[in-house]
Amino acid sequence: MASICDRDKNIRSWLKTLFVPKVLCLNSARVGEHCKKNGLSFTQLMAPFAVMENHGVPIRTPSGHSSTMTGFRVKLLPSSYYSPLPLHELDQELSTIVRSTAPATPPVDRLIKQQIITGRDIPKFLNTICTAEDPQKGDGTPWYTAARSAFACAQRFQSHERLDQPLSIILAISTLEPDPIAALKELQLGPGYPKQLKNGNFSAHVPKFIFIIHDTCLAHAVDPQKVVRILHGYFRPDQCKLVTVNSFPDASPNMGQPDMWTKEMSWSEARMAQELAAGQVGERTGKCLPFGALLSPEDLMGLQGVMNEVVTKGVAPEIERRMFSLNQEISQNRKGVKNMLKSWWGRKPKESPKREGPGNTANGSGPLYDVNTIESQIRLLADLAFMVRDYELALSMYRMVRDDFKSDKAWHHFASASDMIGLTTYLSNGSHRDMMSAFEAAIAYHVKPGGVDEIEDRWVRVRLATRSTVLASELLRACGSPENFRIASTLLQNAARAEENGGNGHLVAALLHEQAALCSLTDPTPRIRISARQFLTAGYHYAYSGRMAHSFHAYAAVSSLYKNEPGWNRVTSHMNHWLGRQLSTLAENRLAADSLVDLVNHRDIKKMPPRLQGVALADFFRIVASGCANTKPCRVKLPCFDDEKMLVLVLENAAGAGFSYFERPACYSFEPKPLIEAGRSWTDLDEEVERFEDGWKTLQEPKMPKLRKRLVETKEPSQWCAAGETVKVVLSAWNPLAYPLKVLELRLNATLCVDSGDMGTEGLQIERYPAFTIDAQKEKQLELAVLVQRAGMLKIEGLLWKLEGLTKGREKVLCIHDFAFKGMPLNNSRTSSSIGARLNDCRNLVKVVDKRPLLGVEMDGLRSEGLEGQVSSGTIRLSNLGQTAITFLRIFCSCPSFLVLSEHLRGAHLDGALYEIPISLKPGEIKELPMFTCMPTLASGQERVRLLFLYAAEHEPSDRKFHLRRVRTQIDLSISPCVTLQGFLRPHPLEIRGVILVVRIQNGVTYVKDGVTNSTPTVNIEHLHVLAPGWHVSEGPVANDSCTLGAGESFTTMFYLKPCDKKVQGGMDFEAFSFISNSARKTIHLDLKKVPEGKLFLLQHCQKFISSLGSNSAQGDEEETQSKDRPRTIQEIREAANRRKESMNTLVGEATHDVPIPWSATACAWGIDPGISIVGTWANKEIRVEGQAHMCRLPCRPTGSGVLDICPFLLTCTYPKMVEHNFKNGPCAVDVQFHLCRKNADMFAPQKYMFEALQSKETVLGFFRWAGLTRSKVELQAGETATFSLKAIMLKFGLHNLNSVQVVSDNSVMIFPNLQFMCEVISV
Secondary structure (H helix, E strand, C coil): CCCHHHHHHHHHHHHHHHCCCEEEEEECHHHHHHHHCCCCCHHHHHHHHHEECCCCEEEECCCCCEEEECCEECEEEEHHHHCCCCHHHHHHHHHHHHHHCCCCCCHHHHHHCCCCCCHHHHHHHHHHHHHHHCCCCCCCCHHHHHHHHHHHHHCCCCCCCCCCCEEEEEEEEECCCCCHHHHHHHHHHCCCCCHHHCCCCCCCCCCEEEEEEEEHHHCCCCCHHHHHHHHHCCCCHHHEEEEEECCCCCCCCCCCCCCCCHHHCCHHHHHHHHHHHHCCECCCCCCECCCCCCCCHHHHHHHHHHHHHHHHHHHHHHHHHHHHHHHHHHHHHHCCHHHHHHHHHCCCCCCCCCCCECCECCCCCCCCCCCCCHHHHHHHHHHHHHHCCCHHHHHHHHHHHHHHHHHCCCHHHHHHHHHHHHHHHHHCCCCHHHHHHHHHHHHHHHCCCCCCCCCCCHHHHHHHHHHHHHHHHHHHHHHCCHHHHHHHHHHHHHHHHHHCCCCCHHHHHHHHHHHHHHHHHHCCCCCHHHHHHHHHHHHHHHHHCCCHHHHHHHHHHCHHHHHHCCCCHHHHHHHHHHHHHHHHHCCCHHHHHHHHHHHHHCHHHHHCCHHHHHHHHHHHHHHHHHHHCCCCCECCCCCEECHHHCEEEEEEECCCCEEECCCCCEEECCCCCEEECCCCCHHHHHHHHHHCCCCHHHHHCCCCCCCCCCCCCCCCCCEEEECCEEEEEEEEEECCCCCCEEEEEEEEEEEEECCCCCEECCCEEECCECCEEECCCCEEEEEEEEEECCCEEEEEEEEEEEEECCCCCCCEEEEEEECCCCCCECCCCHHHHHHCCECCCCCCEEEEECCCCCEEEEEECCCCEEECCEEEEEEEEEEECCCCCECEEEEEECCCCCEECCCCEEEEECCEEEEEECCCECCCCEEEEEEEEECCCCCCCEEEEEEEEEEECCCCCCCCCCCCEEEEEEEEEEEECCEEEEEEEEECCCCCCCEEEEEEEEECCCEEECCEEECCCCEEEEEEEEECCCEEEEEEEECCCCCEECCCCEEEEEEEEEECCCCCCCCCCCCEEEEECCCCCCCCCCCCCCCCHHHHHHHHHHHHHHHHHHHHHHHHHHHHHHCCCCCCCHHHHHHHHHHHHHHHHHHHCCCCCCCCCCCCHHHHHCCCCCCEEEEEEEEECCCCEEEEEEEEEECCCCCCCCCCCCCCEEEEEECCCEEEECHHHCCEEEEEEEEEEECCCCCCCCEEEEEEECCCCCECCECEEEEECCEEEEEECCCCEEEEEEEEEECCCEEEECCCEEEECCCCEECCCCCCCEEEEEEC
């Protein structure tokens, strides 16, 4: 990019070349033929010799400015120049210029090397584009430079300007003219003579020169001196010049003729001349002739000589003469007090006549200001002074005439004078403010309507303002200050917005927006975002004008900026779309495909309106399908795949679609549809199984909270399978568009790395998913599979598929997607945490090992819906479809009482039950295991039960990591309420040491059919088994003989319990009393070894037994600690262990033997208070179901502090039932005696108690106070009675309850809430 000094020098040189004296050239047709042999017109042939490069031209001006101008030049104009150029022809010329000067930078280099991302990239960008486009001139936009001159010269021969006044006229005729005089008259009076020289717009009184052109090749036909002598009879000899051309014959042209003509042509003239020369081929060489190929050195010297005479004897003297004459006439009209006063007050505004112009046609009337008006003379003097570089005189004349134009409301004349004031101020190094003020006025008044010289065509006026803007922007950029770059950018943007709605305004607007963008970048304080916006706008208008190469050039400059800048989603989508279109037009199909892939991968694609989405998709399929040709897959995110939710599943259950994922809380059930759940993970179940390894001793220890494990970097896969098994991938595909997507040939992109290190698809059989269509804004679950036939490491890298277009062509695009997982944050060190390091997510890796067994599990008779306690029978069918035998099998159930197997229980706990099955299952063999299931008792009615089958070829293999296999399933149970048992104890009315066991049986079934709740089915209670170690159970009164309960009905029965004389502490050597409804009663002993009744009771009793040992308190401590989101400290763990030990000592007492196994029969009678257990069996004949209800370890003795469930005392009271008293005499005193009898027989040693009378509170039952010995100690033996005498002081009349006493022992407080001792006090 050129520096500020170079730019200023170039602009000054350009302006001096642009505004030069004009010479009108008129030539006959034969002269044109002579010149055409050299590929040039007459004007083009003479143009290089109109520049006085070797010697200066002396010029004097009226202001006393005298100088010798070096490099003085004149511009030769044909007669066609004086015809106004229509706007559409100018637009066509601009379009041709831009089309012919396409960017030279290859698209790849533009996208890679010429990018702007930050401010540091701007110098490199500017230097790169200048070197790539025009390294000699350092021009990054040569098409704009060519169009700039066209802008400046576009509005030629305007009536409001005098720059095109011809200062000499050259009349060129040929020596072959039959009548030279007639030919000269035809040139001056014929239609080719500019009519503007006839109607007074310009003066025709200028020096004339007659060129007699003699073609040397035709010398035999005519004598040139004869023609000269004829003309000397009519014209002065110094006016007639003989010029010889074409001294070289056509057969021997000068092929090495240097080109001196192209630099003097305009762009359009050079193009037309080159096309003309390309059509001329030498007779001998057969090659295109260069310009001036038939001109000899003598011809060139002759041409230079005659043009020197024209300039020195015609143009220069005419300029001096006109300047002095005009200055004298202006002085007579404008100088002096009288003329000044007349100018100020006596000037009348001009009327608007019909006149010529680009927007209207002349109808025989002259211009607004003809050549004889003072305004026209002042303007001509100013233009002549400007061209001879007397800027002081020119500036004073421009300002003088501008005021006149403004007074006359001739806005275009005013604007044109303002343009020249701005140029003159710049060239004379005047005030920057004056220069900008002049250009701003010119831009504003060119488009201002209502002037007397108004041009009817609005777009002509806009184009005039655009020309002023172009000139102003060039001068501002040459000045170099930051403010000037900003002003230039603003002016260009305003002009571009005005041009946007024109006929060819898109192209002009694109050129201006592009220059505005470069102004923002060239600014010493660059504004990148503003520049980027202008580049995008320029690219948009270039595209709409059909210039795709230039559009790509503008878009690509800032493509990386918006891609790396967040928050510009729509701009990025628009840019990618247009880049794809432009690159496709430029035959860069691969780059176009990449841009359109970025478009559809962008997240803003889903926010596009449906119409724009359709256009984008149509372009995508059309261009990408042709650009890629399905040879290289595109990384397209259509449809969208969520990698974080992707699951790699290995085959678990060979009997069905049983695939599962090892690490995540997800699994497949035995049905084809997967069940993915959160909550308690399968890893927790594995840990529970490990706790059973050391038996009951390990289970007695409190369950420690999970500590946060320190993550360790590993690249080992967590999943494995055996060779010959299928691996499946479950993922979801989402269509974010408003149109459906059709996917073909979807498959996994997987490789297998064997031990030798070879990697490929050998040994893999990848299945192709059937073709499917995803509707708009919909999601589809997919399940892909690959069969692994060799051992090694399976890596699932991604997906391959084809997208089919929805248009008529049905184009297909090959797509690829690579899985990318975000691992867990790595917190193994402070450095890892600070830099955000993450673990390697190895979920897509599967270790493939050699021969392994493969277990298939099928469960017949399994129900997911039922009633509480419903018992069902079924079988577990085990099959081995693997390659080795299964010798080790364990089954773990998360609900201890749900699954019942015979003789295989290894252990049970609150979190589940484990069965170890002795089995030897050979490959291909099938075995069945009988099983029973029991619906658990729940309050919510919903339960999820998990079953974990662990199996292996051997129990303790050498490689433990890849030996143990699992089959996991889960059952979602829907449980309805059914039979429940409630038991409570009451004192025996006759037996002091006996109690009454009250059992309440309730049917809570709610049967819903077709949305209506019915009272059926009914439940028949068949048996009640009461297990009471240490007690003798006898039959009590029965409410009725029939025990059939409908929905919501209940039945209550009672049993008498009396302590045995001999206490039973071990085994199950105790009586069992059974109750059978609707039949004769008989004693039935419950066999705890019977399946399922006995085993099911032991599992239910096991949970209650473990809870009574204090496990609940330990778990409560754990839950309390975990709720604080931190692990427990050592002190907290020790305190929890001490509390558990105290709880055990309380329950065990002084027993010295170990705690029995909870799931054994010994546990039913172990402990100080083994409690009472009740088992009820029921059945329903209508729906053919049966089941059991359990109530385990109902306490018979106090188990801790608090109120006793069964009171060991019998309390009676002696008092008057009714007392009459006159309260005017004071309170009423009533004698009361309490009799306390100790009735329990579990402890025969005397016990100490505290009897306490409580002061009552004022209630509706009266208000009184105790008097006497309200607290007394007593020691009682079993069956002994103590009496306590007190006085009750009644403070008011009414009904009083005297039961306001309690008995306190060492570890409990006993009250008597069910007793009422009512005393009525009547006031008299």
